[in-house]
Amino acid sequence: MIPLAIPNIAGNEAKYLQECVETNFVSSVGPFVDRFEEMVAHASGSRHAVATTSGTTGLHAALTAVGVGSGDLVVLPSMTFIASANAISHCGALPWLFDIEVEGWTLDPVQVEAALREKTERRAEGVYHVETERRIAAIMPVHTLGSPANMLALTAIARKFDLPVVVDAAAALGSTCNGKKPGALGGDLSVFSFNGNKTVTAGGGGAVTGNDEALCARVRHLTTTAKVGADYTHDVVGFNYRMSNLEAAVGCAQMECLDTFVSAKRRIARRYDEALSEIYGVAPFPRAPWAESACWFSGVTLGPPATPDIEAVIASLVECGVGARPFWKPVHLQAPYASAPVEATPVTTSIWDRVLTLPCSTNLSEVDQKQVIAALRDILGASA
Numbered sequence: 053m054i055p056l057a058i059p060n061i062a063g064n065e066a067k068y069l070q071e072c073v074e075t076n077f078v079s080s081v082g083p084f085v086d087r088f089e090e091m092v093a094h095a096s097g098s099r100h101a102v103a104t105t106s107g108t109t110g111l112h113a114a115l116t117a118v119g120v121g122s123g124d125l126v127v128l129p130s131m132t133f134i135a136s137a138n139a140i141s142h143c144g145a146l147p148w149l150f151d152i153e154v155e156g157w158t159l160d161p162v163q164v165e166a167a168l169r170e171k172t173e174r175r176a177e178g179v180y181h182v183e184t185e186r187r188i189a190a191i192m193p194v195h196t197l198g199s200p201a202n203m204l205a206l207t208a209i210a211r212k213f214d215l216p217v218v219v220d221a222a223a224a225l226g227s228t229c230n231g232k233k234p235g236a237l238g239g240d241l242s243v244f245s246f247n248g249n250k251t252v253t254a255g256g257g258g259a260v261t262g263n264d265e266a267l268c269a270r271v272r273h274l275t276t277t278a279k280v281g282a283d284y285t286h287d288v289v290g291f292n293y294r295m296s297n298l299e300a301a302v303g304c305a306q307m308e309c310l311d312t313f314v315s316a317k318r319r320i321a322r323r324y325d326e327a328l329s330e331i332y333g334v335a336p337f338p339r340a341p342w343a344e345s346a347c348w349f350s351g352v353t354l355g356p357p358a359t360p361d362i363e364a365v366i367a368s369l370v371e372c373g374v375g376a377r378p379f380w381k382p383v384h385l386q387a388p389y390a391s392a393p394v395e396a397t398p399v400t401t402s403i404w405d406r407v408l409t410l411p412c413s414t415n416l417s418e419v420d421q422k423q424v425i426a427a428l429r430d431i432l433g434a435s436a
């Protein structure tokens with residue numbers, strides 16, 4: 053089976069893990085955690101980084117740090133992995149769900165601005181959603197598939213409505229927008245994931261980055277049980293969200309390969325785009341004109357004109373030894389979010405069940421990729 057997206061253990065991972073064992077630094081402090089945070093801060097274009105146990109816990113800590121709390125609403129695109137919405141729920145808040153833009157499948161700023169203008173009112177305590185009587189506490193753009201959202205427009209809206217911006221940048225390391233790295237695009241905090249299917253992995257883990265020293269210190273405080281001093285005094289309800297030195301050791305070795313891995317991801321995406329997009333009824337993933345995507349995942353959308361049976365295509369690919377998968381089911385169609393307020397989602401609705409993700413591990417060989425392409429052409433009945 054050619055897998056969808058697996059880790060590429062190609063460098064110093066074993067050496068650094070051995071160092072952890074030999075020095076007895078296997079837990080939540082250690083030199084690799086410090087080094088990992090420095091590497092992530094630099095690669096994200098941010099001044100500070102706080103390593104966490106996952107992207108989800110990083111999002112939870114970041115949202116809490118900017119003041120998202122019980123009963124609040126957070127603006128979120130419906131087309132995202134459920135973890136983005138779950139982090140909002142973990143704060144006791146609800147996502148307010150929006151559509152994505154056609155250009156890059158990221159949060160639609162035009163729709164967000166219109167809804168904030170028409171459906172909210174400003175009160176002494178903040179901006180309130182009139183229908184639900186909930187406070188709007190933040191905007192959370194998602195850098196979908198590693199492609200930066202339209203941050204210029206979204207941060208301008210956030211300023212207009214005095215809202216903090218927490219970016220779900222889970223898979224965006226390596227992307228740029230007008231030459232700027234993803235942590236330098238105006239969000240208050242950006243959150244990255246180092247889960248096993250990401251371009252660089254720490255086995256699991258996340259990182260919150262930002263430029264505001266006090267805000268990042270607050271994130272660190274929250275992720276380390278909000279302790280004050282060394283006598284078991286804690287000033288708020290905190291979390292135990294610290295990354296271990298073992299994970300950070302793997303993370304450091306992987307971060308050393310970031311540029312090589314992102315180049316590989318982009319090469320794989322380009323090969324699929326070139327080989328598959330001339331097939332009738334097959335479209336490549338969109339490329340936002342304002343961004344250079346890190347191309348975390350590769351794939352295509354099938355149809356229109358024909359309505360594809362995506363499950364049948366995936367089953368046939370799996371039979372040929374190709375680990376293809378569908379894509380995220382939108383948040384507004386998920387049972388836990390049935391009561392979340394949702395705006396019209398024509399773009400999300402028109403694409404989500406036509407997306408086919410294809411093998412794109414950074415160590416995918418050209419021979420294996422040719423096999424994937426041949427299998428898909430065959431299944432779709434395209435001439436070679």
Ligand SMILES: Cc1ncc(COP(=O)(O)O)c(C=O)c1O
Binds near residue numbers: 132135194244
């Ligand atoms: C868009 C998005 N948000 C959040 C997450 C959650 O990250 P993690 O799995 O590290 O908790 C992921 C990845 O899994 C993701 O793709």
